[in-house]
Structure formats: structure tokens, C-alpha cells
Amino acid sequence: MFLQQIINGLTVGGVYALIALGYTLVYGILELINFAHGEIYMIGAYLGIIFLGIFTASGLTQYSLFLSLSLTVIMSVIVCSAYGFTVEKLAYKPLRNAPRLNPLISAIGVSIFLQNYVMLTQGATDKVFPHVIPVTIIKFYNVTMTTLQIFIIIVSFFLMAGLHLFIMKTKTGKAMRAVAQDKVMASLLGINIDRIISVTFIIGSGLAAVAGLMVAMYYGLVNYSIGYMAGIKAFTAAVLGGIGSIPGAMIGGLVLGLIESLGASYLSSEYKDAYAFIILILILLVKPTGLLGKSEGQKP
């Protein structure tokens, strides 16, 4: 029972972590809570259905499931990144030097716009993810898991490790850290701030696309409003880990997923969605900087 919930928790938590990374990356660089990020994730889920639908209709899925799924992932990530990139250019960049509240309001506006845009173009009813992926149930002692769960956990961890290496090792990753610490100094060292901000939105949106795609596969249903709840939970995960901290978002997402699934099985599943918010309130009361966050005072 306990081990079962750990597996379930890691599955959901991995997805939360991927979305939370988008929040924390953007916050680290712009000090902006990008409330439209949940919608980017939702669009990722829809794109998965659309592209897989296209590939299935064209016969590619029947020819090679692996090829079809890979292309679906790649195309969803590219298109979703384009959404994130465009949102930043249109809704946040013009407000770069405005008071901090303005881009926040703009983010909420983008969120409402994207939800309604998807509702109008895709309809208000649930969309079903194409049933093309064979799911095998694996029993291990008294733990039941599906191959899909294992796939989600592996992909989440793989992406998190990849992002960590990218941030720590590459030139662009170092530039991102430099911009997060001191924009003026970074630009004086030859870093194009606008480019780094775009890269940040592209990476965050790409991760959200993968998260959306995996959730669509996992639950099988997608709706234009799923971005709201997922966005708020991932935001909670980012705050739990310490907003602005990349390892914090990863840990925060996994911890939140575990708390939800353990709470649902040991306490009450009725309150499953409430646990996230109870945690959010507790952190804000007890340790507002989160598990790995730095206090504002330490920022130069």
C-alpha cells in the first residue's frame, strides 16, 4: 500500500516538477510569477492529441509507434515553445521596466486569453487521447504499476537531470545563472539579456509540453481548464522548494506528488486537491523562502 502510493506519487510529482521548473526558471530571471504557464502545459496536452491524431490518421502510428510518438513529442515541444516565446515577447517584454504588478496582471490576462482561445478552437468538452499506446500492468509483490507510469517517472527524471547539466555546464546555462543574479552586470559581460530570457521561456515551455503530453497519456482525457489546477499545484511545488531554485522545484514537485497520493490513501481522497493548498499556506506561514530558497535579502 505504502510503496504503491510512492509510485503513484512519483508519477504525479514528476509531472508537477516539470511544470514547476517553468515557474522557477522564469521567476529566477524576471521575478515574475508567470501565471500563464499552466495554460502552456494545457496547450502541450492538446498538441499531443492533435499531432498523434494526425500521425495516426496518416498511418504513421500503424507503421511505427515509436516514430509516431517521438515525432509527437518533438512537434509538441517545438510548437509549445513557440507559444511561450511569443507570450513573453508580446505580453511581458513591453512591461520589462514597469512596476512589478503590471506584468503579473498581464500574465493573468494571458492565462484567461489562452484558456478561452483553446475552448473556442477545440471545444468545451473533454478530448480523448488516442488509444494507440499499449499499456502493460506490472505486478511486483503487491504493487501494481503500468508501463506508462514507469515511462513518466523515467522521462521526468531524465529531463530534470538534463536541465541540471544544461544549467551547470553549458555557456547558455551559466549565462542564465548570471542573468538571474545581476542583469546589468551580465549584459556588461556581453550577455544578450533578451536572448537569455527567450531561451528561459522556450525551455520552460518545452518542459511544460512534455508534462502536458504525459498527463494526457496518463489520464486519457484533456480539457481546456486543466492548466488552472495543474498550474497552481506546480506553483505550490515551486514555492515549496523555494521559488527561483531549480533543485527546489524538482524536490518540491516530487514532495507535493508524494503528499497528495499518500494523503489521498491514508487520510481522505476527497481532499486530494486541498493538500496542495494546505501546504502552500503552511510554507508561507512557516518558511516563506521554501526548502532551498534564499531570502530576498541575500540577493544583490
Next chain:
Amino acid sequence: MILDVRALTKIFGGLKAIEEVSFKVRRGTILSIIGPNGAGKTTLFNCLTGVLPPTKGKVLFEEEDVTHKRAYEITAKGIARTFQNIRVFGSMSVLENVMIGQHTRSKEGLLTAIMGTRKFLKEEDEIKSRAFEYLQFAGIQDYSDVLAGNLPYGDQKRLEIARALATEPKLLLLDEPAAGMNPQETKELMELIRRIREWGKTVIIIEHDMKVVMGISDRIVVLDHGVKIAEGTPNEIQNNPYVIEAYLGKEEVF
């Protein structure tokens, strides 16, 4: 002339921070900018490096108009600077700080990095070894793996100079490099600045410590209330009545 500043003016609201300031800098020399607090020295630096857009006037760097270029573009052209207060990236290692300075000078693309190609790894190694040379030049090579925020004050100042040099500038602007240093550190700093000039680079420094200014400058520009009131060799400046007046007040002249 490496730098030609023509009638540069910066107005904040109603305040003229600098007004019609003009001067030229010869390649391979050290120019000091001095003046009482609030004279507009740092504003001048901000206008030269693209941190603030000037209201009027022109900045020509190597005969090219860079007045309204953005900070990272000006850095790419070959102007680097440090700040009065320390601005190292505290949560990165000393070496990483300098590697970031190399950012504009390496061609590593996003794609080669993601693919982890041999070209990427080779370039990484080159950046690392070059960054290490700058640390050696500034005399802080022993601390390369230390978090920059944990360095003692004087070494953080050296790190900032090393990092600025890593952008491979032709012109280096130093804003009060000796501030907060003890006499020994100041002496070593002057030595470092002289070595930078010997290396063929041009240096402009803002400095309050007159021993430093008179000791290393080839020429001096004096600002007061945003206006250039004097320019000349250290000897000329020391005997200029306007300068003495600006520093000491009118009554106390001579």
C-alpha cells in the same frame, strides 16, 4: 584616439547629471576621472557602456559611433568595466565568473552544447584555460574553485578586474578600484593597472585616492557638477586653481 566623447549630456528629470562633457583618450594610456561626490563620474561611465542612454552627445569608440548601442554590443566592441560596489556572481565559483566574461568571445552554440559534441568539449576546455590565465594575471588563481561570494573583499575586486579582462576589451573602465583597500592592497592594485596598460590596453579609472590618481595617470579629467572643469597631466591638474577650488572651496585657494 581610441575613445572620443563629444558633448555628452545626461539629464535625469530636471537634473543635469553630466553636461556637454567632451574628452579624448589616446590608445594605451591611463586616464583618470576625478571630481567631488555627485560630479557625474559614474553616470559618465554608465553612458559610455550602454547602461544608461545619454540624452545628447556622441561616443565614438575606434571611430565608430556607439552612442546608442546596447550594453552587450558595446562589450562585444571592446569596452569593459567594473563597478564601485562589488558585483561578482556570488553563488558561482571564481573560475565560472571569469568564464562568463569569455561569453562573447566564444562561438559555442546552443545546439553543439546540447549534443555534447567534441567541438563543444574542446571549446569548454579552451575557455577554462583562458579564464585561468586571467585569474593568474590578477593573482587569484589559487581560489579558482572557491565560491566568489566567499572571497575576501580585495580579492573580489581583483576578480572583477579579471572578469572584465576576460571579455578581451581594448578599453577598460574601472570605477573606484581602490575604494576600501588598505595601503598594501592599493599598491598591488596600482601595479596591476600598470600591467594592464603595458599589455596594450587603454584604461579609464574613477578614483578618489589622489595617490593612486597622481601615481598612475597619463592624463586627468576633472568633473564638477556634471561639467568638465579641467583636463591635463597630473602636474597640470595639481596646480590648476579651478580644481583646487572645486575640491577645497573658494576661500581656501592657496
